[in-house]
Amino acid sequence: MYSEKVMDHVRNPRNVGEIKDPDGYGMVGNPCCGDVMEMFLKIENNIIVDIKFRTFGCGAAIATSSMVTEMIKGKTLEEALNVTNKQVTKALDGLPEQKMHCSVLAEQGIRAALYDYYSKHNLPVPEGLKQSKTVKCAD
Amino acid sequence: MDFIYLDNNATTPLNPVVLESMLPFLKEDYGNASSVHELGRRARTALEKSRGQIADLFNAKPEEIIFTSCGTESDNYAILGTAYLPENRHKQIITSKIEHHAVLHTVEFLEKQGYPAVYLDVDENGIIKLDQLEKALEKETSLVSIMYANNEVGSLQPIEQIAKMCNEKGVKFHTDAVQAFAKHPVDMSKIPIDMLSLSAHKIYGPKGVGAMYIRKGVKLFRLMHGGHHEKNKRPGTENVAGIVGLATAARRLQNNHEEENKRLSLLRDKLQTALLNNIPDCYVNGMNAARLANTLNIRFDYVEGESILLHLDMEGICASSGSACTSDTLEPSHVLLAMCVPKERAHGSIRFSLGETNTEEQIDKVIDLMPTLIKKLRSMSPLGHKSNK
Ligand SMILES: Cc1ncc(COP(=O)(O)O)c(C=O)c1O
Ligand SMILES: [Zn+2]
Numbered sequence: 120m121y122s123e124k125v126m127d128h129v130r131n132p133r134n135v136g137e138i139k140d141p142d143g144y145g146m147v148g149n150p151c152c153g154d155v156m157e158m159f160l161k162i163e164n165n166i167i168v169d170i171k172f173r174t175f176g177c178g179a180a181i182a183t184s185s186m187v188t189e190m191i192k193g194k195t196l197e198e199a200l201n202v203t204n205k206q207v208t209k210a211l212d213g214l215p216e217q218k219m220h221c222s223v224l225a226e227q228g229i230r231a232a233l234y235d236y237y238s239k240h241n242l243p244v245p246e247g248l249k250q251s252k253t254v255k256c257a258d
Numbered sequence: 259m260d261f262i263y264l265d266n267n268a269t270t271p272l273n274p275v276v277l278e279s280m281l282p283f284l285k286e287d288y289g290n291a292s293s294v295h296e297l298g299r300r301a302r303t304a305l306e307k308s309r310g311q312i313a314d315l316f317n318a319k320p321e322e323i324i325f326t327s328c329g330t331e332s333d334n335y336a337i338l339g340t341a342y343l344p345e346n347r348h349k350q351i352i353t354s355k356i357e358h359h360a361v362l363h364t365v366e367f368l369e370k371q372g373y374p375a376v377y378l379d380v381d382e383n384g385i386i387k388l389d390q391l392e393k394a395l396e397k398e399t400s401l402v403s404i405m406y407a408n409n410e411v412g413s414l415q416p417i418e419q420i421a422k423m424c425n426e427k428g429v430k431f432h433t434d435a436v437q438a439f440a441k442h443p444v445d446m447s448k449i450p451i452d453m454l455s456l457s458a459h460k461i462y463g464p465k466g467v468g469a470m471y472i473r474k475g476v477k478l479f480r481l482m483h484g485g486h487h488e489k490n491k492r493p494g495t496e497n498v499a500g501i502v503g504l505a506t507a508a509r510r511l512q513n514n515h516e517e518e519n520k521r522l523s524l525l526r527d528k529l530q531t532a533l534l535n536n537i538p539d540c541y542v543n544g545m546n547a548a549r550l551a552n553t554l555n556i557r558f559d560y561v562e563g564e565s566i567l568l569h570l571d572m573e574g575i576c577a578s579s580g581s582a583c584t585s586d587t588l589e590p591s592h593v594l595l596a597m598c599v600p601k602e603r604a605h606g607s608i609r610f611s612l613g614e615t616n617t618e619e620q621i622d623k624v625i626d627l628m629p630t631l632i633k634k635l636r637s638m639s640p641l642g643h644k645s646n647k
Contacts, residue, residue: 146640150601153562153563175561178565
């Protein structure tokens with residue numbers, strides 16, 4: 120079902136963990152839907168110098184979280200903002216159709232963490248960036 | 259890699275004795291059971307012998323057994339075949355919330371055609387509530403369909419009581435016994451079950467063959483049209499090799515069911531106790547139910563089921579989950595939800611279902627592995643520990 124690349128990231132996820140006092144932090148998803156992702160950023164001179172994540176979710180959710188951290192580490196904030204789900208899934212050699220909805224977390228997580236960074240540091244928030252939604256189960 | 263196969267409720271490995279019994283009908287005795295010549299007669303003899311053997315297991319008559327292509331087909335025939343009888347048009351049908359999709363989706367299909375349907379609730383152990391059934395039976399009902407044993411958590415329903423309640427009301431009763439057949443023998447001379455579905459591939463037989471017990475006198479609307487096979491009820495050239503395999507598998511298992519159930523429940527309980535003792539925040543779904551001896555459905559807070567399965571798979575261990583995101587709905591297992599397991603916890607549930615090939619050594623390996631695996635996944639999870647953001 121999953122590509123070798125996906126399984127590699129599930130087996131050995133990159134950049135798992137947390138960053139104390141992160142410059143940007145975001146949490147997206149919903150435990151009721153089975154996927155939650157947390158993203159920690161360390162930012163210096165407009166560059167993501169360190170990044171960590173934690174994920175509660177299926178193989179696709181873990182692999183996309185892991186892959187996206189690899190893709191944006193060392194990149195500028197603008198470059199990070201331009202990373203899309205599509206690019207992440209492509210870098211993983213694709214995902215099964217019914218798993219595509221699990222891959223949106225990666226992009227959302229980055230954007231939520233960047234929103235947190237911009238707003239905490241009183242920087243102008245780029246257009247379209249939104250605060251991460253609070254994670255709560257309805258029932 | 260040597261697999262540790264703990265997914266026997268999904269399907270079972272074909273037993274070598276069963277395979278052996280099938281081979282003549284895949285090789286030299288390939289005749290069509292409807293043919294008049296010697297090869298045809300040999301096939302017919304094997305077919306009727308198998309029918310008699312299955313009937314014996316139920317203390318029933320051979321003419322009360324028909325062969326089908328699978329458990330799903332048997333379920334469909336029992337439900338649609340009853341509902342489509344002219345006298346049953348648009349009469350109420352009662353089932354439960356924890357049925358296999360073969361039953362659930364069939365009843366939902368009828369509901370869309372204007373048949374009122376009742377889906378009985380279950381308690382936290384996955385057992386239906388008899389008072390609710392009694393109440394539902396006050397309305398004119400054509401059929402009650404309640405599974406014998408649930409495939410996800412293993413809960414055994416009070417089939418004898420249900421059958422008697424239906425019988426008193428003159429309502430037909432069908433049970434999907436796909437998971438219980440040959441493990442929990444049923445004496446049809448004692449329990450008034452009208453129809454029962456079974457399948458070969460859950461009892462170490464081949465895939466793609468099933469059967470149905472239909473009590474003498476029970477009428478069904480014909481769904482398939484063709485030749486005069488299976489008492490005019492189910493046309494199609496009989497899968498003789500598969501049917502012989504089904505009969506061999508059923509006899510083997512039922513003759514040995516007490517011993518095997520005991521062996522499996524010891525192994526299952528060992529696994530269950532060890533996981534509960536060695537892993538914090540884990541719970542058995544259906545812990546206090548009368549349960550299939552081989553089934554353990556267990557949930558681990560803060561981790562997701564599929565990620566557990568993938569990590570087990572890396573070690574050659576096969577299990578399963580009612581994982582949500584394989585479906586489009588994001589909903590976890592309908593069975594666990596009906597048992598009032600909260601959604602976020604249902605997502606962390608996995609099922610170990612043991613079978614005759616499992617050894618204590620294999621179970622010990624799983625017991626060794628699980629605590630580390632869950633710990634790793636929990637350390638990767640944003641849930642369950644206060645983050646220092
Ligand atoms: C309870 C139950 N009913 C029906 C079925 C369907 O049987 P089959 O796979 O033979 O169609 C299964 C297994 O998949 C089952 O577990
Ligand atoms: Zn997912």
